[in-house]
Amino acid sequence: MPAYGTHCTLDVEGQEDETFAVVEFHHQESFSSLFTLNVTAASINPAISLDQLLESNATLTIFRDNIKQRSIRGIVTACEQGDTGKHQTLYTLNIRPPFWRSALRRNSRIFQNTDIEDIVSTLFDEMLVTQWQPRLSFDHPEREFCVQFREILGKQTWCPATLPKQQMDSLQTSVVTGPPGDEFSVTSTDGACEVYVGQVQPDRRQQFLLDTRLAGMGRGV
Numbered sequence: 001m002p003a004y005g006t007h008c009t010l011d012v013e014g015q016e017d018e019t020f021a022v023v024e025f026h027h028q029e030s031f032s033s034l035f036t037l038n039v040t041a042a043s044i045n046p047a048i049s050l051d052q053l054l055e056s057n058a059t060l061t062i063f064r065d066n067i068k069q070r071s072i073r074g075i076v077t078a079c080e081q082g083d084t085g086k087h088q089t090l091y092t093l094n095i096r097p098p099f100w101r102s103a104l105r106r107n108s109r110i111f112q113n114t115d116i117e118d119i120v121s122t123l124f125d126e127m128l129v130t131q132w133q134p135r136l137s138f139d140h141p142e143r144e145f146c147v148q149f150r151e152i153l154g155k156q157t158w159c160p161a162t163l164p165k166q167q168m169d170s171l172q173t174s175v176v177t178g179p180p181g182d183e184f185s186v187t188s189t190d191g192a193c194e195v196y197v198g199q200v201q202p203d204r205r206q207q208f209l210l211d212t213r214l215a216g217m218g219r220g221v
Contacts, residue, residue: 006064010041012076012093013056019043020091025060027072034103037072037095042088053079058095073131074098101127109148116140 008022020041029035039060053076060072074095082090102123111119117134124132 004065009061010039012053012058014052034097034100037074039093039095041091043091044088046084046089050079050081058093098129099127106150107148108150111146113142113144115142119146
């Protein structure tokens with residue numbers, strides 16, 4: 001390990017230490033989103049099993065003057081073998097947080113007599129997320145029931161989907177979110193007419209107060 005300067009190491013579960021030498025990486029993160037880490041690394045092993053790499057825990061550690069500055073931990077969600085030179089082979093690994101698994105499915109269920117912390121704990125256990133801490137501003141009592149309706153918990157991409165709502169003789173709030181520019185529409189209960197058609201605006205939650213006696217169906221996630 002160099003004594004001075006900046007360098008990185010990549011450790012992947014199931015692989016021996018120093019299997020990979022980091023060539024370059026690109027890390028993208030922001031508030032309220034899941035990070036993406038793309039790493040290009042070289043290895044003297046030209047036949048590393050890509051199947052074994054997938055879903056493995058991986059850690060990129062950044063050092064400066066031999067002092068650890070930061071570690072980025074996640075799971076390998078995609079990998080690719082590149083060119084093989086005289087002594088080394090290039091590999092590209094895409095690393096995402098474990099919660100990224102939730103973007104692969106859409107769930108519907110009812111939680112009964114359960115509080116918020118237990119609900120979150122159940123969802124995280126299903127996604128094999130083990131490192132998290134609840135930070136609640138106040139105590140939350142048990143809820144008689146709480147509905148999870150076709151939600152994509154960790155949204156990698158946003159796609160329109162019809163969300164039927166129960167018809168009621170009252171006003172109901174509908175919230176539509178998504179990447180800027182994505183189109184959405186709100187239709188009447190029987191689908192005969194579109195009440196509203198538009199695009200998601202940047203950095204703003206769009207909220208509509210709908211008369212559910214006339215419009216009981218929204219499109220969005």
